[in-house]
Amino acid sequence: MTNRPTTVAIVGTGVIGAGWATHFLAHGFAVTATDPGEGAESRLRNWIDDNWPAVERLGLAEGASRDNLTFTTDLGAAVRDAGFIQESSPERLDVKQALIAKIESAAKAETIIASSSSGLSISEIQAGAKHPERIVLGHPFNPSHIIPLVEVCGGSLTSPDNIAKTMAFYASTGKKVIRVNKEIKGHIANRLQAAIWQEAITLVERGIASVEDIDAAISHGPGLRWALLGPFLNLHASGGAGGITHVLQHLGPAQREWARDLGKYPETDDYIESIAAGVSAELESYDFPEMLRQRDELLIQLLEAKRNRAELP
Ligand SMILES: NC(=O)c1ccc[n+]([C@@H]2O[C@H](COP(=O)([O-])OP(=O)(O)OC[C@H]3O[C@@H](n4cnc5c(N)ncnc54)[C@H](O)[C@@H]3O)[C@@H](O)[C@H]2O)c1
Known part of the structure; x- marks a missing residue:
């Protein structure tokens, strides 16, 4: 991205969302995280504390700090000012489609929304979206604060420009990014x-x-x-x-x-x-x-x- 975002929103802070949050904090971003689950905030903060020695070993970016994490149960507040949105909610099409609608009602129209989905099709996830061209697959590997690989793929309505921007953004945070040219069950790895x-x-x-x-x-x-x-x-x-x-x-x-x-x-x-x-x-x-x-x-x-x-x- 020409103007690299400074704030990343993490939507869903389970195993994968917590890994993403650690990754982006370690690379010097402000992270706004949201999850409606009972006790989600303390679970996330504990996970990040547990993950932190590993990212410290791998090298923190300038300004990186766990203090740059904001947690809110208000999805709109989490995504409103984000420059990049990483969705890691449960692996269900209805949940992800409903979430996309809520994200779109608050986020800026051009902000990329990357889904961590292991098996759902981006074409299906983006169906019904107002701005489907900015919805893309960004599939990580657990533990996602350590394993570098991210698989990127567009759905039928994703713009090639947004796929390229997503790949460049992840790469700028130290990820090894590969392009999945066509949607396929289970991606590549x-x-x-x-x-x-x-x-x-x-x-x-x-x-x-x-x-x-x-x-x-x-x-x-x-x-x-x-x-x-x-x-x-x-x-x-x-x-x-x-x-x-x-x-x-x-x-x-x-x-x-x-x-x-x-x-x-x-x-x-x-x-x-x-x-x-x-x-x-x-x-x-x-x-x-x-x-x-x-x-x-x-x-x-x-x-x-x-x-x-x-x-x-
Ligand atoms: N676990 C893995 O190894 C792995 C690897 C790569 C990708 N993924 C993908 O990442 C995504 C998340 O998987 P996970 O293993 O972290 O699952 P998880 O069950 O650990 O976490 C899901 C989180 O989403 C939260 N959630 C539920 N409804 C929500 C909503 N409406 N808005 C925001 N958050 C909501 C839950 O409270 C939970 O904390 C899935 O799409 C999965 O396919 C998982």
């Missing part, structure tokens, strides 16, 4: 994860390996590379001088065979019990809260380390 989960579940169902070994197959194997290079560049690296063209000519036929044999996601919930039992067995010798703490600590170290490597995309 969750579809890639769904492909892995589908196969992981069916490998357990087929008795090929335990839950623990399938987790290890990723976290001690390709997962280590995936945090550094994506699937295509890793494939390119596997091809030596011939790169991806060689690999696909050489291994493509085998991959096509493996792909034909991949499992399908179970149609009933019968699989849940065996997967949950596998996870319990895997966790028997670990302290799960401590596992998550160590994961998040290493995640921050990894993000810090990646910053100093100019040739990593």
Whole structure:
């Protein structure tokens, strides 16, 4: 945006809204947050306090402070002067459409409204809006104050200019922004994860390996590379001088065979019990809260380390 907004409104302060609020506060914005939930303000302030050491480690912008947060249950007051609005309300079309109508009755007509929706279509969310051209997808990943990725997509009525402005705005706050060219269920990263989960579940169902070994197959194997290079560049690296063209000519036929044999996601919930039992067995010798703490600590170290490597995309 030519004039970068100074105030961001966060509409809905659950898990994702709290992460967004932390992110924007850490980047020096004033944040006006709103949520009608019982005890929402104290929950949000506690979450931001819990999140703050992580964003301090990653580096605060000049002027960044938790004191720049204003909470109000009055939606109109929260969005009236905002230069950017991030909507993170429950994942229901009727809730989001009703919210958009209320936001539009108070916000400036040109202010971009980005929805965090994981699966709803922006074309449906913007249907009936007065200014649908400023409604856009801005899909983050949890914890959204740490994970850089944001997926941006327009609906059928979003203007290309507002998509470009949204991408530039997020990028100016340190986010890694990718463009989803066409609306599709689950956007991009969750579809890639769904492909892995589908196969992981069916490998357990087929008795090929335990839950623990399938987790290890990723976290001690390709997962280590995936945090550094994506699937295509890793494939390119596997091809030596011939790169991806060689690999696909050489291994493509085998991959096509493996792909034909991949499992399908179970149609009933019968699989849940065996997967949950596998996870319990895997966790028997670990302290799960401590596992998550160590994961998040290493995640921050990894993000810090990646910053100093100019040739990593
Ligand atoms: N949880 C995730 O991992 C994740 C990741 C990316 C995107 N998302 C998306 O983010 C959005 C929020 O998900 P979440 O996990 O934070 O849910 P959540 O249930 O933690 O939070 C939703 C919040 O919205 C509030 N709310 C209810 N009605 C409202 C209204 N009318 N106006 C404003 N706030 C209202 C609730 O009180 C609650 O605090 C969803 O669209 C979801 O698809 C979630």
